[in-house]
Amino acid sequence: MTPDIAWLADSRTFAVNRLPAVSDHVARPAGDGSLRQSLDGAWAFALAEDVASRPQGFEARGFDASGWATIEVPGYMQLQGFGPNQYVNTQYPWDGIEHLRPPEVPEANLVGSYIRDFTFAGKKSRVILTFDGVETAFFVWLNGTFVGYAEDSFTPSRFDVTDLIEEGDNRLAVQVFQRSSASWIEDQDFWRLTGISRSVWLENQPALHLDDLFVTTDLNDDFSSASLRLRLKLSLPGEGGKVEVALSGSDGLVLEPWQCEASAEMDLAFDVAGPELWSAEAPNLYDLSLTLIGADGEDSETVTERIGFRRFEMIDKVMHLNGKRIIFNGVNRHDFDARRGRAVTYEQMLWDVKFFKQNNINAVRTCHYPNQTVFYRLCDEYGIYLIDEANLESHGSWQKDGKVEPSWVVPGDREDWQDCVTDRARSMLERDKNHPSILIWSCGNESFGGKVIYEMSQFFRDRDPSRLVHYEGVFHDRRYDDTSDMESRMYAKPADVETYLNDNPQKPFILCEYMHAMGNSCGGMHLYTDLVDQYRLYQGGFIWDYIDQAMDDGDGRLRLGGDFSDRPSDYEFCADGIVTARREPSPKVQEVKALYQSFDIAPSAAEVIIRNKNLFVSTAGLSLAVTLLKDGAVVFETVMTPEIAAGETATLPLALPEAAEPGEYAVQCALKLDEATLWAEAGHEVAFGEHMFTVEGEKPAPAPVALTTSRGDINFGVRSPDMFALFSEPFGGPVSLKKGGLEFLARPPRLTFWRAMTDNDRGRQHGFEHAVWQTAHLYYKRGPVVIADGDEPVIRYRFTLPGITVEPEVTYRVGRDGRIHVTADFPGAEGLPELPIFGLQFFMDAAFDRFRYYGLGPDENYRDRLRGARLGIFERTVAENLSPYVVPQECGNRVGTRFAEVTDGEGRGLRFEAEGAPFEFNALPHGTMELETATRPWELPPVTRTVVTIAAKQMGVGGDDSWGAPVHPQYRVASHRPLSLAFSFAPVGV
Template sequence: MNLKFVFLFNLLLAFSIQCLTAQTFKKDIYYHIVSNSGLALSSQQNAADNSPIRLEKEEKKALEQLWTIEPLGNGRFLISSPLSKKAIDNGNKISAEGNSLLFWAKDQYNSNQHWEIIKNMEGSYLIKDSKNTVLVFTPSENNELAQLPLKSGNANQQWTIKEIKGKFKIPVRIGKENWENETIFGINKLPPHSPYIPFPSIASLEKDSTFRMPWKNTQSAYYQSLNGLWKFNWVRKPSLRPVDFYKTNYDVSNWKEIPVPSNWEMEGYGTPIYTNFTHPFKNDPPFIEPQEGYTNEYETNPVGSYKRHFKIPENWNGKEIFLHFDGAYSAIYVWVNGRQVGYSQGANNGAEFDITKYVKKGDNDISVADYRWCDGSYIEDQDMFRLSGIHRNVYLFATPKLHVRDFFMHTDFEGEDYSHSILRIDASVKNDDKNNTASTLEIYIKNPSGENVLKMQQAVQGIRRGEEQQYTLKGVLSHPALWTAETPNLYTAEFILKDKKGNIMEALSSTFGARKIEFKNRRLYINGKRVFLKGVNRHDIDPKYGKAVPVSSMLKDVLLMKQHNINTIRTSHYPNDPRMYAMYDYFGLYVVAEADLEDHGNQSISFDKNWEAAFVDRNVRNVEEHKNHPSVIFWSMGNESGSGTNFKAVYKAIKAIDNSRFIHYEPYNELADMDSKMYPSVKDMIAEDQNGNDKPFFLCEYAHAMGNAIGNLDEYWDYIENKSQRMIGGCIWDWVDQGINKQGMPADYYYYGGDFGDKPTDYTFCINGITTPDRRVTAKMMQVKKSYQYIKFKQLTRYGHKIEISNKYAFLNLDQFKVQWVLLKDGDAIDSGYVNPGNVAPDGIFELNAPSDISLDRNSEYFLNIYCRLQKENRWANAGYIVAEEQFALSPKVTPSDKGSATSSMHFKMINETAKELRVNGEGFHINFDKRSGLLTSLVYGNKEMIYQHKGPIFNWYRSIDNDQRDSSKMNIHISSFAQHYSKDSGSIVVEEKLDVFLEKQKANYPYAITYTIYPSGTIDVNAKFETGDNYMPPRFGLRMELVPGMENVSWYGRGPFDNYPDRKTAALIGIYKNTVDGMASEHYVHAQSMGEREDVRWLEITDEHHKGIKIISQNHLGFEALHYTDEQLWGAVHDFALGSIRRPQTYLTLDCKQRGLGNASCGPGPLPKYEIPKNTTLSYAFRIEEVKQ
């Protein structure tokens, strides 16, 4: 085969010598591409991704036969259809035998769409794959386009490329309804602005709970919430909706009620649908049409009709009245008192309407028709549960006719000492009155302590009705308290608008922070200090309320993030509820603020000019609504939406509003201000970091946390923080499992894709969080906390008592913390104390001298644990909370003494061997072996049987986690030899077994050997060796046994207290821990899978309520699980809540010799090589079994 490749390559090279050296094609010219037989390549307007490319009889006026050929440089071209807006793609297949070519979303950066076009002397062309120069365009026998190996003399591989002149009108496909027209995404919708609440006076403003904590409920007299119960009607398609329900006399008395905000699927209407990026309707933008086999074949496009009444307060007379929606999926029409107010798309951006002319004194009627899908759904194709309805706050607010409409607060710094900040406020004042009334705008600045430190004033006059004027006010903040995620100091600006008599017309406020963002030397600097972004991606999701996330859940997220050393959140993949940004400011989190834009399922949209305005609108609204939050450091233009030209317009629009922040967009690094990448391995990350690019490098998604995951996180961060050249950090995918409740089922039952009969679905791919749906602290979260911690520790000499403590915070000194040391002897704390680290500045070092006057017993093992705790309570944790920790060995690991050997007073009572069985009896114990299987079938200590139904130690290889292949298989074990002899030296019975395991599905065998050394005391030494082979590599090698019911209490000396694995264990310190077998299954993976592993175990005990049981003592290395389920049963349970129904009374005790690391291969790389099980290797371990007596 290699010779064939060489021959074909040389043949092609010789042919190319005869070709013209350069080809010229213009991207704005149309071409026909015609085969030697006169058939032209043809498209269709609604060509789907992965659909074939047909050859049809050439017709000059056929729009489907028009092609554009865009030069990409380096002799490469992109060939696409202007009709379908799809490109010719090789499907990422470049086999020597060739393959079919297909349509795929046009993407100039997708190398699968790069083609070389070579012209020969006769004027025809070869079109070849740029990644495999022996494969060229060739018609298939069924007149579809393929790429096949170049064959000398094959005329079918020669193509004619004709320039087609004339005017062609490529049809713009727009539906009759606004919700099927990508050019209409708002009617009468007001321009976006920073959120604010107007008040009638300064006193009421400053008294309100929102003054300091804007996420709380306001009591402003000029604000009215429309949250609560609305009358509601749901239909499965638009033709069934109550068309006239908006009329004031329409009778809705028989309608049910629904809470607002909510998702109607969470209230029992329609079907929740989880899909990663496959559109849940026919992929034919901008239309919403049923797709056979999908949920929307029946629920074509559900419509929710909402209706309620409200009253206008008397003190709102003469004011402008606005109706505001914080978010609704996905398109809404609004009526007030029977009159249509407007229309909006953009599910996670605010939609605001001026309803002054629609309302009346007293009782008013509001109606909303909400369409589940619209053309905007094509660019809301995020990896999430697709839920519908008015999912965020709805409210009214009133302003005077002349009012502050918007403001943008800038803090600039001159020089590098940050001793003063120039505060510039751009304030927009709008006049909705027929009179041109003069007034005064006063702005008061309060420092973080609440003291007035600056006043600015501006005369307001000459604004015509319906117009607004922007004023720029400047002042200086001396020695400002700077905002960072570590020091979230917030100033407050009060905007007071007064009439010409000095009376207050309105008062409003906004917090802001003094901070500066820079890229220098390919790094990120905040206020002149280098910062690493230690982040997570977060979706809006609550198990009970869906995307209508309550404030309590928002706060829980923020507090957990702060408590676990997370300093950055990427709002994946849409703006969060406005109240969350106030939390990010207040508690201190950096924010990558992402726009509500993802066309993942049809990325050709990003190249379509018709969609440009929608792309720009969503980004502009994102920026305008969140521009005053100091927590926002980057704008993100969207997610996985291709690299189309629409993003150039987006980038330009963002920079026109805000040039103080940087712009992120992973699929189009050439345009963005930074390089960004998803899910690289550590090796690939290093290569990307060192590629010489001059932009900072960010991992927008990495460490895919699906199920039992987050492997080798330490290795990512060791490189990022200590060795990288231009890295600025990354955000783990993702924060929380997107599991939701079902109507009528218990609140702790969480469901994922497919559980609702939803189609299409990507099943469990939404269960990717480092926390559970109900926000529990998990082993994954604890490892994130450890890997992200800002205080580092180093033992200066092996087993030494001097510990170097480094401050890796960017802005905090170590005097914020107290250092606790704890000395452990054989896992028990024997001494402890506190040390004041002093005022160690960032990047400073403090040396801790641990107690060295304690005499260390050579027969014991010692560890020194170091904990850094908060000195004082802060906004997110109590005093004493641990922010960083480390553990150091002060002595070598101790090999257990030979306590099992015989003494002169001990002897065996009986040794009986038959053809089938070996029995060994002693004082207070007896042991049985089945010689036919090699199993230890009975172990009795003190008249208590330990082994359940004769199931002693047996080969164990299976593990079930999302990152593994999970190929369960029937296991056949053949015993090749069983021998026993008496050892005079140790006075023991030695049983030696050789066995062979065959896995039927994998067609792989694994020889292993076990030696049992039985002492007269009843103690058993077990030594096992396993051959890994060179075939299928199981995820673990070890033994499993079943213990009798009642053996429920577990204690161990090893890593804990939570789950830990070879590449996720540094957060789990070595110590003595206690639990129950039921408690060992505490990780609550929504999709049930292997769990409960504890690594580096010295010993473990499993006992009954009378403290009778067995103790396992490791002779070298050991990991264990003790559960009421096997790994196969866990995977078969499908859901965590099903574990109760499959719980077995016995305990499955797994003793691992070696287990594969977890990695993150559900979407990304597997374990690092050092955490893999090596092939063709002998693995061995040894442990002792002895009785635990009451």
């Protein structure tokens, strides 16, 4: 067959000479060794800017490629210096550059030509060449002869090269095209990368070989026994052979080796009594061994698969695993690394799975394509529930700038797209079908609706009735509502979810995407997770998303869309993760872990109530660490060993010492691992609960000090034996605070009404609606100043705000206790938008570069993101408090602060103490407007100061979505109500 470049633009031609998809089992020869030969590594490479300029005849064995560059496989062209990088979300990458309609292919089409010379030892019976993933379309030649063509970037393409491969030297040639008709249905929210992105390998198969394996476990209704069903497809020599089956578990053999005559297709069933069931909580696996024995009695090959016994089904409109209602505490996961793109390594996948387990994430949706097969094996072993999603997204064909307009949607009802779409479902299912971690097949993402996707869902059901089928797009096209077995929504508000659940729902509800984790986000997440106990048909959701898709171009800087001069681009919208592109957990993880924990822990001063929300496992292997803190310091610790079965609640008495002394107490209870597991060290905390109470009483007062004053024309000085404060009328506050010869104020404090906008703020055009407060933050002016001299001098400043008929006041009282007591009052005003923040900012020299505080932590927290925070005394450097968001924005806040100390390396600095209600505290190396105007971290100016914010209130960060959803009303700051902030400050450590 002659390859034809026209295949690129033909939706009906998506595989030429490609073998049928099979399971991802690994066959091994008798004895040592492997049937597989890896072709990964350095390949010769040449880049062409378009189809016309691609090299001709390069596939010939005698072609001289000595002048070519080299490229690493697996890997991407763009990330190794070949071709421009581009990020777009919903729009097609050629939009506005070329006017195209499916299945047309753009003129701008990078072509990568690859050559790999290798040595082959000699074939047994059949040799199969496999490409685990190539983006987007590719032609293959071996030793100058055309092998085949394939599309679908994320499932294997297998070719029979038995008649073409030679003993000794061979040459494999591959030509990869950036664009093809497949590009219309691979419009995912990701970098548009090109290349041989997954492994390439040969399998030298013996004559008697297991081609395909389909394992199902049919459990009886009380789960006390199972039928293990094995459907086999074999390649057989003329003389036949035998198949030997054995099954072993953690306690040894479950099925003794059993033999039968081999045939091309086999359907075997075995009874298994008392199987240990698989779940994410207890991922019990068995080793299934299949040995193929030739007619001569010698072993031909062995296949060992790790299998799990479990049953997933719909019962009374609710999804159940092994008879229990399941909740998905999930996240969406792209294959991604800052340097390698989607060509992630085993070590990175292992890190991801351990991270999920450590942070109570029990489910992953493989957005929006099948992941590498090793990821599924890790999820089987460690225990992660999967929605396995087919490689299908055509977002730009039906949604334009957020508006639904499906006039030329693909695939829709177009018959010419049916085969290629169903093929993607088949390729995924056949490869992944034996993984117990996969509970649900997904028809892809954001491709509207229609008959083609409905037929795809029917394929899943026909081929594998043991799993359910997911597709969110029926929400936009109800003609084929039965495409999805569950109601799945994206970014529905909590109230919208409740509306569905209260309206006689016929399907269970999941949020396949929610909590858009872009920048400083995940506020209000508890409004979703609280629904789990309120509505039986609500079964959880999947955070968007796991990892920032930010690129390290080799200089250590993380770049986003548009930073490569890529146009069109969707800019920073690629950075939506709860971990950074370098796999550093962001502060958002603190909240996710707490809201996803499997135990509700509610302590009091006398007892702790623990509810075990697990479906299958008890508290065995966990200890309860009980700590009593007084004013943030530990005063008592003990350890308990509760025994609480899955689904049960227990009340345990606490024998705490009497809290007799005045102060604030916190009872903290944490369930921790007794021993190390696959995914965490001994002592790892899996769940936490806290109770706070106060014992009233008089606290000792410091000895009063004498104060002297000096009133000048525009300044007012107050001196104690070891401290001096100077207040300025024109500058509206204290301009100097000295002790021991050290100055603590770099500039006078300023009122703040504005926070640097978060990604969510920008997405909902917060600045347009609230700009009056940025203007007030920048341009307010001092009004009257009143000075009351006396034993404790009082200086009161009134301020006027531009265009706002409200006059906040700040009062400083220099106390004989050695502290300056501050009250900031906002009287409230009608007809104004909500306040982003109200407080005071202090400016200190950059040498004051660390802080210690007593409040909620340890990571940043906000009014709508508090469930994961706990009370304590925490320390951090000011630089560390600048959270690693790839776009600078508001970050680092601490709610519920009782006191905070901002100091230098010698412990000298300022101590701020709440008077009455705790305040919100922050210390950053940059000011509000520096964060506001920088679009990347390297645009921030050199650090010259420490900016300390003491706030009465700041609005929450939100996170329902990042393009219009406001912060929920209960977490906003009303401007028509008065606000008051009271605290004191004084030097410390001098």
